[in-house]
Amino acid sequence: MWAMVFERAGRPLERRELPPPRPAAGQVLLRVQACGVCRTDLHIVDGELPAAKVPLVPGHQIVATVEATGPEVSSLGLGDRVGVPWLGWTDGTCRYCLSGQENLCDEARFTGYHLDGGYAELAVADARFCFPIPAGTPDLQAAPLLCAGLIGFRALRLAGDGRALGFYGFGSAAHILTQVARAEGREVFAFTRPGDDRSQAFARELGATWAGSTADAAPTALDAAIIFAPAGELVPLALRAVRKGGTVVCAGIHMSDIPSFPYQILWEERVLRSVANLTRRDGQEFLALAPRVPVRTEVEAFPLESANEALAALRSGRLRGSAVLAVAPRERQT
């Protein structure tokens, strides 16, 4: 099978022919239709997340069909369409797993980081961590739901149920969550890089009440803010923008250092927190919710061999919506 392989930080992914993976007990062999490109992939390629296995096939927003099942798999059958998310395996026995916080599992293994992912024609995955994909959502449009949508959804829930939400960084996750927040009757205030008029226009098209630059003052006090951009300097900006008791959620896995800030902007019970990974329950809830909103993802498709171009497009901030590798997408769903 062909795959795009990460070998060393700072080097482009290499196109290689690899032996097809074999499903072990509990695993399924998957034919990849599409794989979303996430900012986390960029952090891995850039060496900002140093624990990645090497060589590694990145990619943790996989839409695929089951091609074969390993021993002891009864939950999935041949031809089933599934999504594979970032959370690829947990021990099921640590204090976090036992308390409903498997996203924090001490031994968690993540797809496209500790485990080979979906920048390839074939992949294997633990059947227990595969999700059914909503019928009627095409492969390419479904892929961004699996991380941008799903971990974004967890961030949205952790932000609380306030009405006025600030989104810092308007990429894959924010374009999905704007649709969810609007369906919940909330208002979205979108902050982009200064001068990024296209993303601001995109935010307004999706129903944002206001869109402007991170250099602008918020037009109203926010109930909560979610920071998607990996820029620590946004944390004090967001804290200043939220009302008393408001929450700021950092949604990324990596962020540049946060500059020091006066205690006064945290005072009055403002909360600053991160969101890490996902639980399978987040996935089930979000994938049930998405078609009801309905979430329509806007994607820019790249062939598998253009994964480096897709990563470059993400880095440049010029994407509208989500980048997705079109490995072998089917036009129509049955």
Ligand SMILES: [Zn+2]
């Ligand atoms: Zn991701």
Ligand SMILES: [Zn+2]
């Ligand atoms: Zn655990």
